[in-house]
Structures are given as C-alpha cells and as structure tokens.
Amino acid sequence: MNYRDAGLSDGEYNKIKEMLGREPNDLETILTGVMWSEHCSYKSTRRLLAKFPQKGRYLVQGPGENAGVVDCHGGWGMAFKVESHNHPSAVAPYQGAATGVGGIIRDILAMGARPAASMDGLFFGMPGSGRSSALAEGIVEGIAGYGNAVGVPTIGGKTFYDPCFEGNPLVNAFSCGIVRLDRIVSSKTARVGDLAVLLGSKTGRDGIAGASFASRELDEGNRESRGHIQIGDPFEEKLLIECCLDLLESELIVSMQDMGAAGILSSSSEIAHKSGVGIEIVCERIPLREEMEPWEIFLSESQERMLLIVSPDKYEDVRATADHYALECAAAGSITDDGRYRVIRNGVTLADLPVGILGDAPAIDWPAAVPADMDERRAVPRDMKSSDPGGDLLKMIGSPHGSCRRDIWTQYDCQVQLRTAAEPGEPVSALRMPDSDSLVLFAMEAEPWKCRADPRIGAMETMAHSIRVLALAGADVLGMTNCLNFPSPEHPENYYELVQCVEGLAAVCRDMECPVVSGNVSLYNETPRGGIYPTPLVVTAGLVPHYTYFVSGGHAREGDEVYLAGPTSGSLGSSRWQVLCHSKDMRPKGASWMYDAAKEKDFVSKAVLVSRKADIKKSARVVAGGGLAVALAKEVIFSGVGMTIDIADKNPEEVLFSEGGPRALYVIPPASAEKFVSCWKGFPVTRLGTAGGNSLVVKGCFEVSRDDLAAEFFGGGK
Amino acid sequence: MKTAVVVFPGSNCDADVARAIADSDLGPVEMVWHDEGDFKSAGGPDLVVLPGGFAHGDYLRSGALAAKSRIMKAVKSHADGGGLVLGICNGFQVLTEARLLPGALLPNKNLRFICAPCHVRVERSDTPFTKAFKEGQVVQFPIAHHEGLYFLPPDELAALESRGQVVFRYSAPAKFGEPADAGERYSPNGSLNGIAGVINKRGNVLGLMPHPERSTLKNLIRGTDGRVFWQSLGEYFGVWGDK
Numbered sequence: 001m002n003y004r005d006a007g008l009s010d011g012e013y014n015k016i017k018e019m020l021g022r023e024p025n026d027l028e029t030i031l032t033g034v035m036w037s038e039h040c041s042y043k044s045t046r047r048l049l050a051k052f053p054q055k056g057r058y059l060v061q062g063p064g065e066n067a068g069v070v071d072c073h074g075g076w077g078m079a080f081k082v083e084s085h086n087h088p089s090a091v092a093p094y095q096g097a098a099t100g101v102g103g104i105i106r107d108i109l110a111m112g113a114r115p116a117a118s119m120d121g122l123f124f125g126m127p128g129s130g131r132s133s134a135l136a137e138g139i140v141e142g143i144a145g146y147g148n149a150v151g152v153p154t155i156g157g158k159t160f161y162d163p164c165f166e167g168n169p170l171v172n173a174f175s176c177g178i179v180r181l182d183r184i185v186s187s188k189t190a191r192v193g194d195l196a197v198l199l200g201s202k203t204g205r206d207g208i209a210g211a212s213f214a215s216r217e218l219d220e221g222n223r224e225s226r227g228h229i230q231i232g233d234p235f236e237e238k239l240l241i242e243c244c245l246d247l248l249e250s251e252l253i254v255s256m257q258d259m260g261a262a263g264i265l266s267s268s269s270e271i272a273h274k275s276g277v278g279i280e281i282v283c284e285r286i287p288l289r290e291e292m293e294p295w296e297i298f299l300s301e302s303q304e305r306m307l308l309i310v311s312p313d314k315y316e317d318v319r320a321t322a323d324h325y326a327l328e329c330a331a332a333g334s335i336t337d338d339g340r341y342r343v344i345r346n347g348v349t350l351a352d353l354p355v356g357i358l359g360d361a362p363a364i365d366w367p368a369a370v371p372a373d374m375d376e377r378r379a380v381p382r383d384m385k386s387s388d389p390g391g392d393l394l395k396m397i398g399s400p401h402g403s404c405r406r407d408i409w410t411q412y413d414c415q416v417q418l419r420t421a422a423e424p425g426e427p428v429s430a431l432r433m434p435d436s437d438s439l440v441l442f443a444m445e446a447e448p449w450k451c452r453a454d455p456r457i458g459a460m461e462t463m464a465h466s467i468r469v470l471a472l473a474g475a476d477v478l479g480m481t482n483c484l485n486f487p488s489p490e491h492p493e494n495y496y497e498l499v500q501c502v503e504g505l506a507a508v509c510r511d512m513e514c515p516v517v518s519g520n521v522s523l524y525n526e527t528p529r530g531g532i533y534p535t536p537l538v539v540t541a542g543l544v545p546h547y548t549y550f551v552s553g554g555h556a557r558e559g560d561e562v563y564l565a566g567p568t569s570g571s572l573g574s575s576r577w578q579v580l581c582h583s584k585d586m587r588p589k590g591a592s593w594m595y596d597a598a599k600e601k602d603f604v605s606k607a608v609l610v611s612r613k614a615d616i617k618k619s620a621r622v623v624a625g626g627g628l629a630v631a632l633a634k635e636v637i638f639s640g641v642g643m644t645i646d647i648a649d650k651n652p653e654e655v656l657f658s659e660g661g662p663r664a665l666y667v668i669p670p671a672s673a674e675k676f677v678s679c680w681k682g683f684p685v686t687r688l689g690t691a692g693g694n695s696l697v698v699k700g701c702f703e704v705s706r707d708d709l710a711a712e713f714f715g716g717g718k
Numbered sequence: 719m720k721t722a723v724v725v726f727p728g729s730n731c732d733a734d735v736a737r738a739i740a741d742s743d744l745g746p747v748e749m750v751w752h753d754e755g756d757f758k759s760a761g762g763p764d765l766v767v768l769p770g771g772f773a774h775g776d777y778l779r780s781g782a783l784a785a786k787s788r789i790m791k792a793v794k795s796h797a798d799g800g801g802l803v804l805g806i807c808n809g810f811q812v813l814t815e816a817r818l819l820p821g822a823l824l825p826n827k828n829l830r831f832i833c834a835p836c837h838v839r840v841e842r843s844d845t846p847f848t849k850a851f852k853e854g855q856v857v858q859f860p861i862a863h864h865e866g867l868y869f870l871p872p873d874e875l876a877a878l879e880s881r882g883q884v885v886f887r888y889s890a891p892a893k894f895g896e897p898a899d900a901g902e903r904y905s906p907n908g909s910l911n912g913i914a915g916v917i918n919k920r921g922n923v924l925g926l927m928p929h930p931e932r933s934t935l936k937n938l939i940r941g942t943d944g945r946v947f948w949q950s951l952g953e954y955f956g957v958w959g960d961k
Contacts, residue, residue: 144831148862149772151730235728235775324751326727411831413862415932415940416770418734423939432938547937 001026006033012362019357027343027351030295032358034262035269038523041361044489045521048499051506056515058478058543061184064274066110066258067177068517069184070478072543074436077184079113080176082121082444082483082539084522088229089171093138098146098232099207099303100173105152106258106306109241112185112248113177116419117431118147119444120157120173121483121537122408125166127400127718135169142232143173144411149234150241154412155420156429158444158537161400163586167527172483172537174444178434183248189255190275190309196268196333197315199322200240200305203264204289206230207301236304236327243325244306252318255309265298265358267307268333269341273359281333283345294343294350309335368499369492377453380573380590384582386653389629390702392581393656396626397633397709398716399580405717426552427621428473430544439544440478443469448533449588450660453574455497455534459504460595461660466540467512468622471604472664474549474611475542479517480509482538487531488524497534498523504595505536511597512604514540533588544611551611554638555619556667560691562643563673564628565680566603566663569654576626577657593660602683603662610679616672623663629656631665632696633709639667642693642706652701667691719745719955722763724793724809726752726784731770731806731931738931739767742948744957752787757796764955765802766793768809770862770929780823780865781811790816802846802951803923807863810915810925819918819925820878824867827908833862835940838914838928839889839900841882845917846954847924848885850946856892857943859914859928861906866927868913875910886915886926 003013006029016024016032024032038044054062060077061069067081085100097120105115120143125132147154152175207230247253255275257267264281272279283294292300310318315331322329336342341358343351371377386392396402409424421439422430428441443466450458467477482505489495509516525532544550556562572578573590583589610616619639623631636643647655668676677685689699697703721739725732736747748759752773757763773784784790790812797803797818805813813819826832835858840851851857870878878884888909889900901912907927915926930944952958 141830148831148833148864149728149730149775151728151771233775235772235777238728238730238772410834413831413833415833415860415862415929415938416730416734418737418932418935418938420939421937 001029003029003033006030007037008033012036015362016357019354027295028353031265031298031351034299035266035358036361039261040266042521043361043364044366044523046363047365048502049519051502052516053506053510054515056479056513059515059517060181062515062517063519065187066107068479068481069111069179070517070541071181072433072440073438075181076433077179077181078176078440078541079108079111079179080481080539080541081107081518082172082174082481082537083107083520084483084485085171085173086485086522086525089139090167090169092229093135094142094145095229095231097139097142097171099230100171101143101146102232102234102237102303103260104173104175105150105237108175108177109244110185110256110258111177111179112183113179114245115152115175115177115241116417117153117155118173118175119155119429119442119539120171121444121446122157122159123165123170123535124161125163126161129166132166139169139171140408140411146232146234148413150237151416153414153416153420155414156424156444158446159405159408160446160448162448162533164530164532167529168525168532170485170525170535174539185255187255187257187271188274190271190277190335191254192277192335192337193312194254194335195310195312195315195331196279196281196335197308197310197318198286198305198330198332199243199308200327201233201236201302202287202289202328203297203300204302205292205296205300208296208299230301230303232303239325239327240304240306243322243327247318247321252314252321253308253310257307259305259307261301263298263300263302269355269358271307271309272335272341273355278336278338278340278355279333280336280342280344283343285330285332287328287330294345298343366489366495367492368496370496371493378591380571384572384578384653386581389652389656390704392577393629393633393704394708394712396576396580396630398712400717401576402626402630403712403717404714421547422552427469430550432547437546439547439550441470441473441475441542441544442539444537444539446535446537448535449574449579450592451501451536452533453588454591455500456504457591457594459501459536460508461592462536463505463508463538464595464600465624466538467514467604468662470540470542471607472551472620472622474544474551474608477512477514478541478543479515480538480540481517482519482536484521485525485532485535485537486523487526494531501534501536505538508595512600548614549611551618551620553619553621553635556635556639556641556691557669558641558692560667560669561673562645562688562691563666563668564663564686564688565666565683567661567684568650568686570658570660570663572653572658575657575659600662606680606683607664610676613675613679616676617669619667621665623665624659627657627659628665635665635667636696636706637710637713641691642695642697643689643691644693644697644699645689646699656698719765719952719957720759720763721745721765721767722748722750722757722759723767723769724750724752724789726771726773726787728773728775729769729771731929735767735769735806735931738934738944738948741935742945742952744948744952750789752789754789756792762796765804765951766796768805768812770807770809773808773812779815781808781815784812785815794818797923800922804847805925806929806931807927810927811865813923813925818923819916820874821868821870821916823865824869825865826867831864832906834906835860836906836928837889837891838886839898841887842885845885845921845924846951847947848950850950850953854897856889856898857946858933858941859930859944860932860940861928863927866907866909868909870910878916879911881919883916883919884913885917885924886928888912888914
C-alpha cells in the first residue's frame with residue numbers, strides 16, 4: 001500500500017524507515033499512520049501546549065494521563081477533562097454527540113474516578129438557518145439520550161451561535177469525576193507478565209479510523225463517510241462504569257485505559273509506552289462482532305470498551321466480576337519486557353514495532369503569519385451609538401446568545417447522583433463533594449467573536465472571565481481544562497491565531513496560578529464555505545470551602561442597593577451589542593478588554609473576601625455578554641424586582657453595553673452596604689441605584705418592564 | 719424498618735434512593751441485584767423500592783424486560799403478602815409492565831426527555847406513603863423522564879379515579895390559603911388527568927413519576943419537599959416510636 005493513504009507524509013515515512021531500520025509492512029504502516037495522525041499525536045500543537053503552566057497548589061495530576069486531577073480536600077480529588085467531538089457530530093449529530101459524551105466519561109473513569117457530571121460546549125449556526133436547526137436538535141438529543149441513560153448528570157454548559165459554525169458545529173464534551181486521592185489510576189504502572197484484558201463491547205467495524213477522519217477538513221465526500229461514525233450504547237457504558245469501579249474497589253486491576261480514538265491500538269500502545277514495557281496482542285483472542293482484518297481490529301472505535309491491565313493471578317476474579325455485569329471480558333495480550341509492540345495472529349507476527357515509534361510522531365511547526373486584515377479586525381469602530389438602548393437590550397436578551405436555553409437543558413438529567421448544587425443555566429455549575437460541606441464549581445467559557453477580533457486578547461478575556469465567575473461565586477481556582485477548536489493549521493494565518501490564543505490562555509493561567517490539567521485540540525474545523533473563528537473553550541474549576549459561601553444572583557429585594565464593582569466600562573469591541581445590534585452583517589469588530597493581571601488579581605481576592613462575609617447579604621453576577629445592561633436585566637428577571645439606575649452623564653453605550661474586564665454587579669441590602677463597600681477598598685466600586693418597582697429604569701435613557709424582559713428572555717432565541 | 723432497593727443493570731437512582739432513606743433515618747437498606755431469587759434480610763424487607771434509571775437500557779418499552787427479572791417474583795410475593803412496594807420513575811414503569819399497577823407510561827407528549835422541578839398535589843394522605851402530608855397539599859418533586867404520560871382507556875381511568883387510586887396529581891403552584899388547581903393542563907408530559915402517581919387497590923403498591931429522593935437532601939437544587947414522603951413511611955412503621 002501507499003503510505004500516503006495511511007496519512008503519512010514523505011518525511012514521516014522516511015522517519016519510520018529510519019527508526020525501524022527497514023521498510024514497514026502494510027499493517028505497520030497503517031498503525032503508525034493512525035498514531036501519527038493529528039488527532040492521536042498532537043503533532044501540530046505538542047510544542048505549543050508545552051506553554052501551558054502546570055503549577056498550582058491544588059494540582060495532583062497534570063497532562064499526560066487520561067484526565068487531570070485536582071485536590072479538593074478531605075482526601076478527595078476531582079478528575080476533569082474536555083474533549084471535542086466536532087467532526088462526528090457534523091456528520092451524524094445524534095451518534096456523534098452521544099459518543100462524545102460516552103468517550104469523555106470513560107476518560108474520567110480511566111483515572112479511577114466515578115464520573116459525577118458532564119457539561120457540553122455547543123457551537124451552532126444561527127437557528128432556523130440551513131441544516132443548523134436539525135444538527136442542533138440531533139446533537140442535543142444525542143447528549144440527552146446518552147447522558148441520561150448512563151446516569152451521569154449534565155449540569156450545565158455553553159451554547160453559542162454564529163454563521164461560521166454553519167455546517168461545522170462544535171461539540172465539546174466535558175466530564176468530571178470524584179476520586180479518592182490514594183486511588184488514582186495511572187497508565188504508567190503496567191508490569192512485565194501482566195495481562196492486557198479487553199472489557200466491554202465486542203469489537204466491530206464501526207468507527208474505523210475515526211482519528212484520521214478527524215484530522216481532515218470536512219467536504220461533501222467525507223460527509224458520506226458514515227463508516228467512520230461510532231454507535232453508542234449508554235446501557236453498556238453504565239455497566240462498564242460500575243464494573244470498573246467494582247474491580248478497582250476490590251483491587252483486582254493494575255491499571256486501565258479507555259479505548260477512544262484508534263481503539264485497541266492507541267490504548268495498548270500508550271499504556272506500554274508510558275509504563276516503559278512492551279506489549280503483545282493476539283488477534284484471535286479479541287472478541288469480535290464480525291469477521292475483520294487485523295488493521296480493522298486495531299483501528300476500530302467500537303464504543304464502551306476498556307483495556308485493563310491485570311495480574312495473571314487476579315484474572316479469574318476479574319472475569320467473575322465481568323460476568324456479574326454481563327460484560328464481555330478477554331485476555332487478549334500480555335505485557336512483555338522487550339519494548340516492542342507486537343500483533344500476532346495464529347502464531348504469526350503481523351507487526352513488530354518499537355513501542356516508542358507509535359507514541360513519538362515527529363512534531364510539526366507550521367509557519368505562522370499575521371492575518372492581512374488583523375489591524376482592521378482589532379480596530380474598535382468609533383462613536384458607536386444606539387438610537388434605542390432599551391430596544392437593543394430586549395433584542396440581546398431575546399437573541400439565541402442571551403435568551404434562556406431551557407429548551408436544551410430540560411432535556412438533560414441534571415440531578416442524578418444527588419450532588420448538583422446549582423441549576424443548569426446559572427453562570428457556574430456546582431457539585432457537592434462527598435462527606436464534606438465544600439462545593440466544586442465549573443465555569444465553561446468561550447469567546448469566538450473576541451478571539452476572531454484579536455486572538456491573544458480574546459483568549460485572555462475568555463480565561464480571565466472564567467476565573468472572575470468562579471471568584472464571584474466564592475471559589476479558589478483549582479485548575480483548567482481546555483478544548484482548542486480551530487481551522488486547519490496548515491494555513492499560516494490560522495496557525496498564527498492558534499499560537500496567539502494558546503499564549504493568551506497560558507499568560508492568564510500563569511498570572512492567576514491556575515494549572516492547565518488536561519485538554520484536547522480539534523483542528524481542521526472547516527468546510528468548503530470557510531473555517532470557524534478561533535474557538536478556545538475553557539472549563540475552569542474552583543473550590544468553595546463551604547456551601548454557605550456560594551454567591552449567586554437572583555436574590556435582589558425591594559430597597560436593596562445596586563453596585564458595580566470594577567471599572568464603569570469595558571470594551572464595545574466584539575461585544576454582543578456590537579455584533580447583534582450595531583453590525584449590519586453580524587461581524588465582530590474590535591478588540592475586547594485589554595487584560596490587566598494586577599486588576600484581575602485584585603478583583604479575585606476582593607470578590608472571594610466578599611463571599612466569605614456571612615453578614616453581607618448579596619445577589620451578584622459578573623458583567624459579561626451584553627454588558628451591564630444584560631447583567632441588570634437578568635437580576636431583574638430572576639429576582640422578580642425592578643431596578644432604577646443612574647449612570648449620570650457617562651456615555652450610555654459604553655456603560656451599558658461594553659464587556660470584559662473584572663466587573664461585577666452586586667445587589668446589597670442597605671444594612672450590609674457599608675461592610676460591602678469596605679471590602680472593595682482600593683478597587684473601584686460605584687453605587688448605581690436601587691432595586692424596586694417592576695421595571696428596569698436607566699434614568700434619562702430607557703425603561704423596560706420586567707414582564708417584557710422576561711418574555712424576551714424565556715420566549716426568545718428562536 | 720427494613721428497606722430493599724432493587725438494582726437493575728441500568729438503574730441509576732438506586733444509590734440516590736438509598737441515600738435519601740439513610741438521610742431520613744429510616745433504618746437499614748439492602749441493595750438487591752436483579753437476578754437474585756429473594757431478599758437477603760431476615761424476615762424480608764418492610765419496603766421494596768424499584769428505583770429510577772433505564773433498567774435494561776429500555777431500548778424496548780421502558781421496564782418491559784425488568785418486569786421479567788428474577789427478583790420480580792419475590793417483589794410480587796412481597797406485594798401479595800401486603801408488603802409495601804414503591805416504584806419511582808423507571809420503577810413505576812416496571813410496576814405497570816409487571817401488572818402490579820394498572821395503566822401504561824407512554825412517551826411524553828413533546829417526545830422529549832424532561833428534567834424539571836414540578837408541582838404535584840397530594841390527593842390522599844391516608845396511605846403509608848403519604849400520611850405525613852395534608853390532603854390537597856402541593857409539593858415540589860422533580861421529574862426526569864422520557865416516558866411519563868400516564869395512560870388508561872377512558873372507562874378504566876374513570877374507575878381508577880372513582881376508587882381514589884390517584885395519589886399524586888400535577889398541579890399549579892401552591893397559593894397560600896387557597897386550594898390549588900390540578901389536572902391534565904398541568905401535566906408536563908401530557909399525563910391523563912394530570913396523574914403523577916397511582917396506588918393499587920389494596921393500597922400497598924405505589925408508583926410515581928416524580929422523584930421524592932431528588933428533593934430530600936439539603937443544600938442541593940430543587941428543594942426538600944421529599945423529606946415528608948420518607949417521614950410518612952417512618953411514621954407508618956413507627957421508626958421513631960410514638961411521638
């Protein structure tokens with residue numbers, strides 16, 4: 001066969017020959033080709049990702065395992081990771097999204113954690129346009145169908161709509177799990193003589209070579225390539241979860257690895273490589289659904305399978321446990337001492353590679369070039385004016401970006417396992433930790449418009465925003481996971497944007513002492529109509545030591561005082577107002593708020609301080625999409641009380657609609673006001689007005705009734 | 719009071735129910751795997767719970783396979799002997815499939831899974847499961863299901879109503895001092911007559927779609943109205959002695 005059909009470049013093929021000291025045979029070429037695909041090897045981004053800081057006082061396990069882990073006190077850790085399932089979801093929305101959920105749950109399980117919650121970042125074309133609505137509906141149903149049945153609650157997420165995602169929707173599946181810190185599973189612990197055991201579904205022809213499929217642009221040809229799509233079975237996964245946790249509890253397994261991209265091949269070679277041993281897999285011992293060629297067996301992405309590493313004397317007990325859960329279980333191979341990756345069938349060696357070769361694809365540094373229109377993108381349009389600020393607010397609140405997404409999240413079971421401590425739709429998701437009063441919070445953020453306008457500043461704002469949301473809610477930052485969704489890195493301008501985004505995220509993480517614990521990269525998100533905007537999605541985790549410290553919005557009462565903590569304005573560049581109300585063609589224009597580390601740190605420490613003061617009653621939310629106006633509107637809607645605000649002679653567009661920067665809205669009873677203000681000493685805090693009545697009134701600017709706001713918010717977004 | 723929670727392979731609310739019962743101080747809870755022949759606890763359990771979830775994946779009708787499970791023989795004889803059986807959500811579906819309760823649970827009217835808080839009116843407070851409620855009291859129990867539309871042919875439905883077998887009915891939120899309206903127009907799922915929970919004629923087998931265990935533990939979302947549900951059972955069995 002031609003090595004190019006295996007996705008290898010001339011240079012890569014020569015490198016393989018050099019490493020092997022001979023020509024690889026066909027099977028070896030295919031196996032190496034898949035492991036060296038972008039999806040499996042991160043060859044275009046590996047060096048870039050090394051820029052992410054991995055220091056933090058809560059860090060237990062950084063990148064390099066199936067998921068990161070942070071210390072949540074009391075001997076408990078939280079494993080978490082986000083991963084894309086963009087390409088499969090574009091082709092087969094229900095199954096693509098469903099198996100995305102299943103895959104990330106197995107990553108968490110592989111750490112020895114009980115999967116405790118999921119979230120999803122969804123990026124769609126505009127509702128009602130083209131295929132977008134059908135895709136969006138299928139994707140949401142897939143997440144619901146799988147997540148609900150597998151018994152892991154979907155506690156929150158993010159949705160975003162822009163024409164750039166038309167035909168190339170993004171599905172970023174996040175999952176987290178609770179693990180005893182002394183029970184974390186590592187993929188570095190396989191020992192010579194251990195058995196490699198396959199647990200779960202039989203291997204079939206579904207999803208063969210999905211990894212290399214995900215490493216290309218989508219075109220009409222591969223849209224038909226449904227053979228690459230995996231089919232999920234949440235019932236099997238539920239059994240797999242319970243069985244694996246049971247095996248761990250009984251100390252019957254040494255290690256385990258989930259089978260995701262490139263199935264048996266990548267899971268078995270990774271575990272051998274990381275453990276510094278060899279591995280031998282015997283084809284005829286693998287339970288198959290149908291007759292298959294060896295290359296198909298090794299690349300199959302059949303779902304709901306785990307690879308277990310088992311000491312031979314424990315194997316019978318492992319089998320008995322698998323029987324109890326009615327799961328297929330087979331010792332398909334063994335760990336060897338010679339560092340080779342060997343495929344054997346009927347006594348004949350079909351492939352014999354150094355284990356390292358599979359894990360060590362040569363890195364690629366693509367050339368980067370500043371986009372020709374970068375200055376134009378960055379420039380914030382001057383003198384943007386609104387002729388109808390109240391109307392603009394209603395438009396934003398009723399847009400798909402601003403309106404209530406309950407049509408989506410009521411389809412998800414958000415409560416099973418009884419840990420959920422914040423309603424879906426809240427700015428943060430919250431879980432109660434076992435045997436403790438603490439909460440772990442997650443904030444999922446992405447700002448494609450801002451990253452388009454200026455990738456570095458946009459990424460900084462994305463990351464800083466996630467930390468502000470956590471701090472306001474009362475949390476110390478634990479760590480971050482991310483999914484980098486970009487178009488093809490082979491275009492220098494795209495690669496430039498990728499580099500800038502990574503550097504932007506990394507800089508904020510370093511400043512804010514937030515380790516990057518895990519992550520995933522999805523490149524080639526483009527269709528013949530064009531690429532997506534740079535879309536780094538982050539999920540940042542935080543710890544609230546006691547649930548009584550948790551601060552949320554929607555508790556304003558008649559007579560309370562309304563405060564803005566932080567600068568009175570951010571940037572109108574690429575704000576929701578600029579894109580939805582000012583631009584004629586929904587194009588983001590102008591750089592967002594210029595990140596300032598000192599101000600962010602100051603905000604975080606003061607917001608956390610406020611959260612700890614039990615004697616300060618508060619209702620609060622971060623000023624974000626739609627600016628202060630939308631933050632006020634949401635407080636009015638959820639609190640059921642109006643507000644009257646005086647912005648004096650300041651520029652109303654700037655004050656009301658600008659976004660970004662460390663800014664938050666607080667509503668405080670008069671009795672607590674003095675204490676509240678003193679907490680912010682040295683940081684700007686402005687008294688804006690009072691809560692009361694049935695309307696949101698901005699003096700001299702507009703008045704909108706609570707009923708109108710609520711009608712747009714709950715009825716809009718279509 | 720001894721409770722047995724049946725665990726089907728795809729049950730996912732089994733541990734939640736056990737936690738809610740433990741949190742309510744109702745005594746020991748035994749988890750029973752679906753292919754066991756009988757309950758282990760000496761003298762048998764006082765209450766058997768069929769929890770929520772997707773018993774066998776529910777790729778056929780929800781609960782259809784579970785109704786044929788080995789343990790269901792023991793559940794039936796427990797019920798036949800007058801023992802209490804509680805089916806929540808998928809457990810309710812299993813009870814109808816096993817003919818321990820009348821009716822069927824069809825796909826929700828909007829053909830979607832619905833997870834939401836909802837209001838139900840307690841229609842009877844003279845059952846072991848509801849004795850701590852006031853009749854007509856409105857409580858918030860969350861729902862989370864894809865097949866919750868309670869269906870019976872018209873004549874059987876009328877008979878069910880006339881026998882007072884409807885224990886919980888979807889309703890409007892409680893208004894202070896006024897009886898709350900309840901019925902089909904409040905059904906989140908299209909359930910006939912707004913039926914959320916029914917009991918058998920003998921009064922010892924209850925099935926309901928809402929999850930009282932999801933509004934039991936404190937400091938989580940969706941309230942704590944479910945505590946009164948477990949309190950009823952505790953009072954019925956005299957768990958806390960005479961007050």
